[in-house]
Amino acid sequence: MKNEQLAIRGRGRPSHQELYHRLSVQIREVRDRMGGLPRPVEANTVWKGIWHREVHHSTAIEDNTLIQREVERLLEEGLAVGNRSLREYLEVKGYADAAEWVYGQVAPSGHARTGPLITLADVRMIHHKAVAPVWEVVPHPDATDRERPGAYREHEIKPFPDGMTPPSWPLVPGEMTTWAEEANSLDSDTVTFPEHLAALHCRFEQIHPFLDGNGRAGRLVLNLILVRLGYPPAIIYKRDRDRYIRALRRADAGEPGTLAALITRAILDTLYQHVIPAVAGPARLVPLAALATPDLKAPALRAAATRGRLQATRGPDGRWRSSRGWVEEYRASRWART
DSSP, X not given: OHHHHXXXXXXXXXXXXXXHHHHHXXXXXXXXXXXXXXXXXXXXXXXXXXXXXXXXXXXXHTTOOOOHHHHHHHHHHOOOOSSOOHHHHHHHHHHHHHHHHHHTTOXXXXXXXXXXXXXXXXXXXXXXXXXXXXXXXXXXXXXXXXXXXXXOOOSOOOOOTTSOOOOOGGGHHHHHHHHHHHHTTOOTTSTTHHHHHHHHHHHHHHHOOSSSOHXXXXXXXXXXXXXXTTOOOOOOOGGGHHHHHHHHHHHHTTOTHHHHHHHHHHHHHHIIIIIHHHHSOSSSOEEGGGTOBTTBOXXXXXXXXXXXXXXXXXXXXXXXXXXHHHHHHHHHHHHHHO
């Protein structure tokens, strides 16, 4: 009851704790009422939309200049449209191959996971898939023969802009072993799960285990952990690049809350835009954000629910819920009044 009262405290930007509670409630609803995340073989169109968006935005954060339409043409038709460098097309292709493998790790709903959540072999495989296409054509100029894609670095990394210095390269294997142990101790049922996840993501970037491609690999590894726990991927949008970097720097200083909130919002965004609309059906009650359309946005739906014009009810997180069928009834009555 205390959490529910907290979630209904009023308008304004929600606190970090409210966001974590909202995510926990929403994941339980997807798992218990909607059968969990659909697997890519069961819902190809759902995952294709997530795939296109993640590949574009995660590579754009690293200064890749392909726009969304060019990414989609490359992935769907194999066409390198636009006047971009070969390196940029290969970056997109490598990230896409790695993300596709990550999505394939979604476990069937109701099946207890066996074995570790993530292994260092998984991490190295993701890095290899993401980086190898570029490396084969344009290898890193400073790499030794042993610093191939999927292998740890043997170079020192300069201090980051905020002053944090990654560990010396001989320490990387031991640091990554400790990182994997912490990853496998994650408990997604705790209220503070997002903050533990954010700290883990930050620690990966602090270690900087590879000579190149650590940002891309780190976000892919984050999403591997999420999908294996029954959460959808977190897509960090290019418009949030500066906010993401600032949040990482705060996490470097021991304050993971801002990064955790950013990741939580990203997961919820994937739920509302891609997953729930596809699996909910016309009668199931879902958050209004999952029912919004370009001509009927979430704020308009909330206003209609508050005024009693849209049939809706409050969920356990205090947020309005309605159904696709009720929204269509409201849409029809709205047009009838105009």
